Amino acid sequence: MEVSRREFLKLAGLASAGAVVTASSGALLTGCSPLIGMEDESLNAKNMGMLFIPSRCEEGCHDCIDACNKMHNVPKHDNKDHEIKWIWETEFQHAFTEYMENELLKERMEHMPFLVMCNHCANPACVRVCPTQATFRRKDGLVLMDYHRCIGCRFCVAACPYGARSFNFKDPQKGLQNPVPNPNFPKRTKGVVEKCNFCSERDIHGQFGSPELPYCVEACANKKGSLGESALIFGDLKDPEFIEQFEKIQKDEKLIPLRRKEIAGTQPKVYYLV
Amino acid sequence: MMYDTGKIVAGIIIFLAIFSVPFWYSQVTGDAEEVPNLDPALESLKAEGKQCVESVDYMRAKHMDLLNTWRDDVVRGADREYVSEEYGVTYDKSLTDTCLEQCHTNKSDFCDQCHTYVNVEPGCWECHNIVGE
Numbered sequence: 001m002e003v004s005r006r007e008f009l010k011l012a013g014l015a016s017a018g019a020v021v022t023a024s025s026g027a028l029l030t031g032c033s034p035l036i037g038m039e040d041e042s043l044n045a046k047n048m049g050m051l052f053i054p055s056r057c058e059e060g061c062h063d064c065i066d067a068c069n070k071m072h073n074v075p076k077h078d079n080k081d082h083e084i085k086w087i088w089e090t091e092f093q094h095a096f097t098e099y100m101e102n103e104l105l106k107e108r109m110e111h112m113p114f115l116v117m118c119n120h121c122a123n124p125a126c127v128r129v130c131p132t133q134a135t136f137r138r139k140d141g142l143v144l145m146d147y148h149r150c151i152g153c154r155f156c157v158a159a160c161p162y163g164a165r166s167f168n169f170k171d172p173q174k175g176l177q178n179p180v181p182n183p184n185f186p187k188r189t190k191g192v193v194e195k196c197n198f199c200s201e202r203d204i205h206g207q208f209g210s211p212e213l214p215y216c217v218e219a220c221a222n223k224k225g226s227l228g229e230s231a232l233i234f235g236d237l238k239d240p241e242f243i244e245q246f247e248k249i250q251k252d253e254k255l256i257p258l259r260r261k262e263i264a265g266t267q268p269k270v271y272y273l274v
Numbered sequence: 275m276m277y278d279t280g281k282i283v284a285g286i287i288i289f290l291a292i293f294s295v296p297f298w299y300s301q302v303t304g305d306a307e308e309v310p311n312l313d314p315a316l317e318s319l320k321a322e323g324k325q326c327v328e329s330v331d332y333m334r335a336k337h338m339d340l341l342n343t344w345r346d347d348v349v350r351g352a353d354r355e356y357v358s359e360e361y362g363v364t365y366d367k368s369l370t371d372t373c374l375e376q377c378h379t380n381k382s383d384f385c386d387q388c389h390t391y392v393n394v395e396p397g398c399w400e401c402h403n404i405v406g407e
Contacts, residue, residue, distance in 0.1 A: 186401040
């Protein structure tokens with residue numbers, strides 16, 4: 001078959017354009033953070049989550065927050081713009097903004113105190129936007145920070161629908177005692193983002209003995225006298241025993257599980273039983 | 275025949291003297307004799323019956339690589355146990371708890387001495403706390 005020079009050039013142009021489109025769409029589809037959408041069982045993963053039962057909370061008690069701040073050397077700066085928060089108290093209207101249009105609920109819930117923290121989402125927006133993979137989702141479902149890699153771009157701060165991330169505008173040491181409250185846990189440095197880590201430094205899976213709980217849960221259980229009465233409960237959402245416990249509380253105390261901003265599609269793993 | 279020979283030669287000598295400052299400055303001022311010496315620190319640890327996670331030679335050359343690997347293993351992989359290739363002993367991968375707390379309690383003697391000498395500034399201590407400081 002005779003191919004004219006003009007036809008050959010046309011064909012070559014089409015072929016190379018096709019190759020570019022195929023290659024780049026493939027890269028776009030697979031180029032996301034590797035653990036995103038990992039609800040699949042193939043990773044044989046745990047999926048750690050938290051339950052919070054506000055009705056069990058004692059008024060004026062901040063033991064959970066204090067324990068976390070102390071053990072993680074969370075600095076306290078005077079200027080509110082520089083505030084660093086891992087776990088903190090807010091009102092229902094701020095945690096569940098979308099419910100404020102619900103007139104019937106608004107009356108009752110508006111000023112109810114709520115604990116908020118990083119939701120360790122199953123589909124975390126922060127991980128998706130992080131350009132250095134400094135924030136990543138570990139196989140057990142914890143969304144963690146690698147402070148060594150953080151370049152302080154704050155994309156994650158903007159991406160997080162829960163405001164769970166704080167940027168160190170100031171040297172954290174300026175908001176801490178010297179020596180720091182817990183010398184065995186590192187402090188952070190100016191210019192990195194930090195947040196709740198579900199106490200990943202503790203032996204939460206019991207690899208080296210009996211499993212340890214996050215400090216906030218431990219503090220609450222100590223205050224209440226037993227883990228069964230704690231307002232914070234931590235466990236593996238893929239563990240049938242844990243789910244059973246979860247369902248029993250719902251049934252016994254006539255509570256329904258809510259998650260913050262579900263419409264954002266991030267699959268948060270902190271459940272509020274209200 | 276060259277004009278201004280004296281001036282040119284003097285100029286060249288002055289230029290070479292200034293240009294070569296880095297090569298002779300420390301010899302003249304005596305700084306060259308202050309070479310870091312880890313032996314006393316190592317001897318006293320040895321006397322206590324302690325050994326490092328790997329051989330001394332390996333640690334001298336590769337401690338920064340080992341610490342970087344430990345860092346990634348712990349932070350990203352939740353892998354905290356290190357089995358020594360040299361001795362087969364298991365250690366906790368922790369700069370503060372294993373290295374500094376158990377043996378090298380004298381950071382200024384042990385770490386800073388060489389780091390200052392070779393003018394490297396590891397960022398470790400900006401976040402990781404030094405025991406007793």
